[in-house]
Amino acid sequence: MRKRIVSMWFPRLPSDRVLRARATNTANDNRPFVLTHHEKGTDRIYCLNPAAEAQGLHRGMGVSDARAYCPDLQSQPADIAADTRFLQMLARWSKRYCPWVGLDGRDGLMLNIAGSAHLFGGESAMLDDMRHRLVRAGLQGHVAAADTRGAAWALTHYGRAAHEDIGALPVAALRLDAKTDTALQRLGLRKISDLFALPRAAIARRFGPEVMLRLDQVMGAQEEAITPLREAPHYGVRLTLPDPVGLSADVMAGTERLLTRLCEKLKERDMGARQLQLTLRRVDQGAQQVELRLAAPMRDAARILPLFERGIHAADAGYGIDQMRLEATQVEPLLNAQASNTPAERRDGLEDLITRLGNRIGLDNIRRFLPADSHIPERSFQIAPAAYSAPEGPWISARPRPLRLFPPEPIAATGPELPMKFRWRRMAFTTGRSTGPERIAPEWWLPDRAWQSGVRDYWHIETREGRRLWLFYTPQNPAWFVHGEFP
Structure with missing residues (x-):
C-alpha cells in the first residue's frame, strides 16, 4: 500500500487558541493582538495575529518597541502548557481521518492516511475537508500531503501549492538549522534541486551528515517514523453480577471489590483519584450514578469506601442492580510516601471530614x-x-x-x-x-x-x-x- 503523509501546520496556534476563546465582539476581532513571554530580562512577542503583523510587528520583538509602533496593541502572557494541551486536543480530533496521528513540534501534526483517504472520497476531498473544518474552528492551518514526512513538512511550511515540486523549494525546507541554511545559500545552493548534482561525500564533509540525511528523508531514501500520540490511561473497572442485588450492604461489598482493583491501577502509575463516579445499572436498563469528590488525591480503598456510604444509601436500586462500574474521572499525581523512622503527622481525618462535608455543600464552599x-x-x-x-x-x-x-x-x-x-x-x-x-x-x-x-x-x-x-x-x-x- 502506498504510504501517504499529511502535514498540518498551525503557524499562529497560540494566538488562534486565545482569540477563539475570548468573548470579543466583531469590532475588536481585527485589532492587533500579541502573546508575550519573558526572555533575556524583557517581555518579547511570542505569537501575533495577522493584524499585528500588518503593523510591522514580528516574533521576538520587544513589547515596549511594539507598543511604540502600535499604541492600541492588545497583549496577554503566553501559556505554553495550554498550547500543548490544545495541540493534543487537535491530535485527538484528527483521528477522525486516520488512527495514526503524531505531534510535529509545538505547532504541527503528522497523519499517516494510507488506506483511509477513500473513506472521504479521495485524498483531495479529505484535505479540503480538513481545511474547511479548521477555518470554521477559527484556526489558521496549512495542510499538504506527500509520500514522505519531510516532503509533507516542506510543502506546508514553504510550498505555495499543494502539489509543488520539492526541488523548487528553498533549502530551508529540509528542516536545517539557520547556520547551515545560511552557509548553503552563500555558496549559491538556494533550492533543494541544487543539491542533487553535487557529490554526496563533498556535501557531508563540508556541512556534516545532517544535510544528506534530511535530503534522503524528503526523497524517501531514508525512513522517518511518525510516533503516534499515546492514549491517556483510563482508570475504570466494571463488575457484572450473576444475580441482581438491591441491598445497600451488597452494593457496598461490590464497591469495595471495584475500589481495590481501581486503586491498584492508580498505584501502578503513581496517581491518586480526586473525583470518582460509581454507575449502578439496573435490570430495567436504568442507571443510578453516585459521584464522590475527594478533598485530596487518594488511592486507599479502605479510606474511600466509607465515603461512598451516604450516596449508595440514597441510590434507588429499582428491581435490582446487575452491573456496577467505577471510574476515576479526575486524577492527580500521588507519589509514594518515603519511609522514615519518625512518625509523620497524619491529616487523613481532616481530609475525610472535608470530603464528607464537601459532598453535601460543595468542596468549593x-x-x-x-x-x-x-x-x-x-x-x-x-x-x-x-x-x-x-x-x-x-x-x-x-x-x-x-x-x-x-x-x-x-x-x-x-x-x-x-x-x-x-x-x-x-x-x-x-x-x-x-x-x-x-x-x-x-x-x-x-x-x-x-x-x-x-x-x-x-x-x-x-x-x-x-x-x-x-x-x-x-x-x-x-x-x-x-x-x-x-x-
Missing part, C-alpha cells in the same frame, strides 16, 4: 485562611478552598493580630490621644489596659483606596466592659476607628 506576605492587615491573609490548598504557616507577625477583622468602623472620639471613654456600635466603653501605638504605613506600590489616606497608628486595648478591641488613629485625617476584635 469549605475554605481556609492562608497567610500572605503583607504587613497590611487586609492583605495579610487569603481565602482558598480547603480541598485545593494545603495549610501554610506558621503565621508570623511582630505583634498579635485580632482573630476577627472587619471594615474600619468610626467611633465617637476626638484628639490624637488614646480615648479613655468612647462609643462604638451604640455602646459606651472605658479603656482599661492598652498597648501601642504600632504605626503601619501603606504599600505605596499597590493601589488601595482604603489606605490612600496615609499611615495608621494601631492600639490594642482591653475595655473594662470585657471587650478587647483593635483601634487605629489616622494622623493626616484625624479620626479613630475600630478595625478588629480579639477573642
Whole structure:
C-alpha cells in the first residue's frame, strides 16, 4: 500500500487558541493582538495575529518597541502548557481521518492516511475537508500531503501549492538549522534541486551528515517514523453480577471489590483519584450514578469506601442492580510516601471530614485562611478552598493580630490621644489596659483606596466592659476607628 503523509501546520496556534476563546465582539476581532513571554530580562512577542503583523510587528520583538509602533496593541502572557494541551486536543480530533496521528513540534501534526483517504472520497476531498473544518474552528492551518514526512513538512511550511515540486523549494525546507541554511545559500545552493548534482561525500564533509540525511528523508531514501500520540490511561473497572442485588450492604461489598482493583491501577502509575463516579445499572436498563469528590488525591480503598456510604444509601436500586462500574474521572499525581523512622503527622481525618462535608455543600464552599506576605492587615491573609490548598504557616507577625477583622468602623472620639471613654456600635466603653501605638504605613506600590489616606497608628486595648478591641488613629485625617476584635 502506498504510504501517504499529511502535514498540518498551525503557524499562529497560540494566538488562534486565545482569540477563539475570548468573548470579543466583531469590532475588536481585527485589532492587533500579541502573546508575550519573558526572555533575556524583557517581555518579547511570542505569537501575533495577522493584524499585528500588518503593523510591522514580528516574533521576538520587544513589547515596549511594539507598543511604540502600535499604541492600541492588545497583549496577554503566553501559556505554553495550554498550547500543548490544545495541540493534543487537535491530535485527538484528527483521528477522525486516520488512527495514526503524531505531534510535529509545538505547532504541527503528522497523519499517516494510507488506506483511509477513500473513506472521504479521495485524498483531495479529505484535505479540503480538513481545511474547511479548521477555518470554521477559527484556526489558521496549512495542510499538504506527500509520500514522505519531510516532503509533507516542506510543502506546508514553504510550498505555495499543494502539489509543488520539492526541488523548487528553498533549502530551508529540509528542516536545517539557520547556520547551515545560511552557509548553503552563500555558496549559491538556494533550492533543494541544487543539491542533487553535487557529490554526496563533498556535501557531508563540508556541512556534516545532517544535510544528506534530511535530503534522503524528503526523497524517501531514508525512513522517518511518525510516533503516534499515546492514549491517556483510563482508570475504570466494571463488575457484572450473576444475580441482581438491591441491598445497600451488597452494593457496598461490590464497591469495595471495584475500589481495590481501581486503586491498584492508580498505584501502578503513581496517581491518586480526586473525583470518582460509581454507575449502578439496573435490570430495567436504568442507571443510578453516585459521584464522590475527594478533598485530596487518594488511592486507599479502605479510606474511600466509607465515603461512598451516604450516596449508595440514597441510590434507588429499582428491581435490582446487575452491573456496577467505577471510574476515576479526575486524577492527580500521588507519589509514594518515603519511609522514615519518625512518625509523620497524619491529616487523613481532616481530609475525610472535608470530603464528607464537601459532598453535601460543595468542596468549593469549605475554605481556609492562608497567610500572605503583607504587613497590611487586609492583605495579610487569603481565602482558598480547603480541598485545593494545603495549610501554610506558621503565621508570623511582630505583634498579635485580632482573630476577627472587619471594615474600619468610626467611633465617637476626638484628639490624637488614646480615648479613655468612647462609643462604638451604640455602646459606651472605658479603656482599661492598652498597648501601642504600632504605626503601619501603606504599600505605596499597590493601589488601595482604603489606605490612600496615609499611615495608621494601631492600639490594642482591653475595655473594662470585657471587650478587647483593635483601634487605629489616622494622623493626616484625624479620626479613630475600630478595625478588629480579639477573642
